[in-house]
Amino acid sequence: MKFIFGRELNLGEIYDREKEINEIIRSFDTRQPLAVIGYRRMGKSSILNAAKSLLENNNVIVVKFNLEGILNLSDYSNRLINSLIDSISQKYKLKYYKEEIRRKLNMFIGSIEQIGLKFNNFEFTLKRYNDFLENRLKASEIIENIIDLPEKFAEDLNIKIMVMIDEFQYIRMLKEPFPYILRLMRSKFNEHKNVNYVISGSEMGILNEMLNSKNEPFYAFFKTIEIKSFSHGQSIDFLMAGLKTDGIKCNHEILEKIYNITSGIPAWLNLAGIDLINGKCDVNYFLKDATYKNIINFELNSLTKNEMTLMKLLSEDIPMKEIKLSNKYRVLKSLINKGLVFNINDKYELSDSLVKYYINNAYAGKK
Numbered sequence: 001m002k003f004i005f006g007r008e009l010n011l012g013e014i015y016d017r018e019k020e021i022n023e024i025i026r027s028f029d030t031r032q033p034l035a036v037i038g039y040r041r042m043g044k045s046s047i048l049n050a051a052k053s054l055l056e057n058n059n060v061i062v063v064k065f066n067l068e069g070i071l072n073l074s075d076y077s078n079r080l081i082n083s084l085i086d087s088i089s090q091k092y093k094l095k096y097y098k099e100e101i102r103r104k105l106n107m108f109i110g111s112i113e114q115i116g117l118k119f120n121n122f123e124f125t126l127k128r129y130n131d132f133l134e135n136r137l138k139a140s141e142i143i144e145n146i147i148d149l150p151e152k153f154a155e156d157l158n159i160k161i162m163v164m165i166d167e168f169q170y171i172r173m174l175k176e177p178f179p180y181i182l183r184l185m186r187s188k189f190n191e192h193k194n195v196n197y198v199i200s201g202s203e204m205g206i207l208n209e210m211l212n213s214k215n216e217p218f219y220a221f222f223k224t225i226e227i228k229s230f231s232h233g234q235s236i237d238f239l240m241a242g243l244k245t246d247g248i249k250c251n252h253e254i255l256e257k258i259y260n261i262t263s264g265i266p267a268w269l270n271l272a273g274i275d276l277i278n279g280k281c282d283v284n285y286f287l288k289d290a291t292y293k294n295i296i297n298f299e300l301n302s303l304t305k306n307e308m309t310l311m312k313l314l315s316e317d318i319p320m321k322e323i324k325l326s327n328k329y330r331v332l333k334s335l336i337n338k339g340l341v342f343n344i345n346d347k348y349e350l351s352d353s354l355v356k357y358y359i360n361n362a363y364a365g366k367k
């Protein structure tokens, strides 16, 4: 087991998570819509990747795409269609290289016709989408077609497919132009007999509200699993295994210290592992690493002044009721929505203990 920091991992690179991966695979068999949620850097996308590979090994077509940063229906459609085309092309060994979506779409329609595959419903929708791209149809005229696309495709091929939508909470960006989109999606997802949907995301407050509020369209639609940090035992075992691959053994106190600071968040354990290797078990190599500081700084920079002030006060373990800040509960709600703070035993805690450490130490020093 090698430490890898940052990128999404694939099957064969990930530690444990067997239970979660199996649950995703099972959800395909039972067509149980599933929401895989968790705070940042817990390994959600890697778990989806692993489940995707295992399903593909069993000849299941998996269409996985990410909604992070989408602004409009074109963004949504392009990502879905790109991923659909890629999955089918992989299955039928059709090749496209970095084509712009419109060209890719036309080439794809051409080549499926050439190999004699009949995709009547799917092709109909793709042609309508092309009309939209060429301004002959409005977005509102194709939205239903787009949402139906995976089902149409599965019907054509007479197969069942799995659709995985990562960072699903960004779908809210489409609510302004299409206030009914979530309602439409739910009813379509519900109707689709040949597609199972797995969604994932890290903005925990927003997701919780989307999935668990009675007046929300997706209320009680998805079974939810939360991806948590590694337990104490797993974290120590993971660190020891990774260090051993490089022929290194650090003393137990060091590993405990890493666990205490990271509280077992997989991404940070990997970074700490790499630093322990480079720093020959000197924990300061990790504590001083600019990698995490830059990432955390970047994320904190997007907060408002009040949000940052509250993050700082909570990181010092000051109880909410003692905090003096205008609109403090509104600010708190916003931090909870973003998945930066959560409530535990009537106390509000930062969800990432390395962020807490950083704010309490490095960040405080900077100010």
Ligand SMILES: Nc1ncnc2c1ncn2[C@@H]1O[C@H](COP(=O)(O)OP(=O)(O)OP(=O)(O)O)[C@@H](O)[C@H]1O
Pocket (backbone or CB within 6 Å): 004, 005, 006, 007, 008, 009, 013, 014, 015, 016, 017, 038, 039, 040, 041, 042, 043, 044, 045, 046, 047, 202, 266, 267, 268, 270, 271
């Ligand atoms: N099962 C695992 N075993 C080992 N390392 C892991 C595992 N899961 C995640 N990681 C570590 O965490 C990093 C982030 O993983 P991933 O991108 O899957 O998390 P995520 O929850 O999707 O993050 P984000 O919230 O930023 O989207 C990986 O690069 C790796 O360092």
Ligand SMILES: [Mg+2]
Pocket (backbone or CB within 6 Å): 044, 045, 046, 166
């Ligand atoms: Mg992710």
